[in-house]
Amino acid sequence: MRSHTLVGALVLAASALVSTASPAGATTTAATCRVELNFVDAYDTDENNGDEIKVNLAGFMYPSGSRYVSMHNGDRAYSGNFANPVTTIGTTGSALFSLREVTPPVVGQGSVLGSVTAWGATCAQLATGQSIDVPQHIFGNGYWYFMTLVMTGL
Numbered sequence: 001m002r003s004h005t006l007v008g009a010l011v012l013a014a015s016a017l018v019s020t021a022s023p024a025g026a027t028t029t030a031a032t033c034r035v036e037l038n039f040v041d042a043y044d045t046d047e048n049n050g051d052e053i054k055v056n057l058a059g060f061m062y063p064s065g066s067r068y069v070s071m072h073n074g075d076r077a078y079s080g081n082f083a084n085p086v087t088t089i090g091t092t093g094s095a096l097f098s099l100r101e102v103t104p105p106v107v108g109q110g111s112v113l114g115s116v117t118a119w120g121a122t123c124a125q126l127a128t129g130q131s132i133d134v135p136q137h138i139f140g141n142g143y144w145y146f147m148t149l150v151m152t153g154l
Contacts, residue, residue, distance in 0.1 A: 030130070030153025033123035035095045036086040037062075037079040037149060038133065042071040044144040046101060046113075051143070053077070054110060056098040057085045066107045071145075088154070091124035099138055099147055114138030116147050126153030 037055060045051045050072035055062045063069070063083040071077060079085065087095045095118045102110035116136040126132060134149040 027127035027130075030091070030123055030126045030128050032088050032090050032154045033118070033120075033126060034086060034088055034152045034154055035097075035118040035134075035149055036084065036152075037082055037097060037147075039076055039078045039148055040069075040071070040082075040099065041146040042073060042075045042077075042144075043146065044142070045071060045073055046140070046143040050075075052102045052104055052107070052110075053113075054100045054102050054107070055082050055085050056100050056109065057087060057095065060085075061100070061109070066105070068102050068104065068107055089118060089120050089123060091120045093120045094118060097147065097149060099145060101143075113140055113143060113145060114147075116149055118149050118151050123151060123153065126151065128153050 040053065042051070050070050052068040053071050054068050062085040069077045069081050085097065089095050096115050098115040099113040100110035101113055102108065116134060118134050122132065122134070131150055131152040134151055136147050138145040138147055
């Protein structure tokens with residue numbers, strides 16, 4: 001019967017996977033980390049009709065061009081709303097994600113509301129494939145945001 005052949009092939013494949021797998025509990029320390037924006041929450045916006053928000057990462061504005069994310073009290077915007085700002089850092093580097101309020105129609109660098117920094121020292125503590133959130137409350141005169149990054153060991 002064909003089912004015996006299929007079962008035999010599955011047993012051989014499973015044996016090969018087990019023999020090449022790492023021993024239980026073994027981990028590899030990350031040499032680098034992927035750092036990406038997870039989300040931004042608006043608890044109290046500066047303007048009554050909401051704020052126009054961008055994220056600056058290494059001099060690049062997200063989203064690009066004249067686009068921005070409109071945020072009102074109680075809003076949550078995810079990484080995709082900002083065109084997925086992401087970078088890679090080493091175990092001694094850092095990445096600064098700066099929250100900016102811009103003023104349309106001429107959307108430039110805007111005003112810095114605050115920032116979140118991902119540190120290489122945190123990356124050095126991660127195993128390959130392990131992730132950690134990097135959260136930060138951002139307070140200012142008339143505004144309050146909560147921004148979270150995700151750092152993943154590579």
